[in-house]
Amino acid sequence: MTQHRHFHHHYRSPVKRSVFSLVIVVGTMLFGIAGMHYLEKLSWLDAFYFMSMIATSQGPMMMPVTPAGKIFASFMAFLSVGIVAAALGFLFGPFFGQLWRIGVEHLEEDLNLKNKDKTSRG
Numbered sequence: 001m002t003q004h005r006h007f008h009h010h011y012r013s014p015v016k017r018s019v020f021s022l023v024i025v026v027g028t029m030l031f032g033i034a035g036m037h038y039l040e041k042l043s044w045l046d047a048f049y050f051m052s053m054i055a056t057s058q059g060p061m062m063m064p065v066t067p068a069g070k071i072f073a074s075f076m077a078f079l080s081v082g083i084v085a086a087a088l089g090f091l092f093g094p095f096f097g098q099l100w101r102i103g104v105e106h107l108e109e110d111l112n113l114k115n116k117d118k119t120s121r122g
Contacts, residue, residue, distance in 0.1 A: 017094075021087035028083045029055060032076040040069040055080035 029051050036047040053060040054077045064070045 014091075014094075017091050021091045024083055025055075025087050028076075028080050032080060035072050035076065036064075036069065039066060039072050040064050051076065051080065055084050057081055 029048075032051040032054070033044065033047045036042050036050050037044055040047070040050075042050060050060045050062070050073075054073065060073075064073045
């Protein structure tokens with residue numbers, strides 16, 4: 001008798017998904033904060049503010065001055081927005097998938113009831 005293992009069972013836990021998502025987002029933010037601090041000579045607080053504005057797609061109030069800072073900020077804009085979106089999808093995906101399945105089941109039940117009504121009348 002063969003026993004099947006499910007290799008991704010740990011991703012079913014909402015707590016583990018939350019921790020994983022948080023670690024990915026925080027790691028990306030720390031990388032971006034350090035980059036802006038060293039490339040643009042921003043204070044740690046200003047670098048944090050800059051990265052939080054980029055990661056939430058709001059756009060920072062200041063423009064990077066150095067060419068390296070501009071390239072890094074552009075790279076971080078794509079990376080951080082994508083990672084935040086992916087982390088939210090990973091975190092809430094199972095919940096929305098379950099809602100989708102419930103909605104499809106109700107839709108199928110409604111269609112089956114309508115079809116039964118049509119066949120019982122005709």
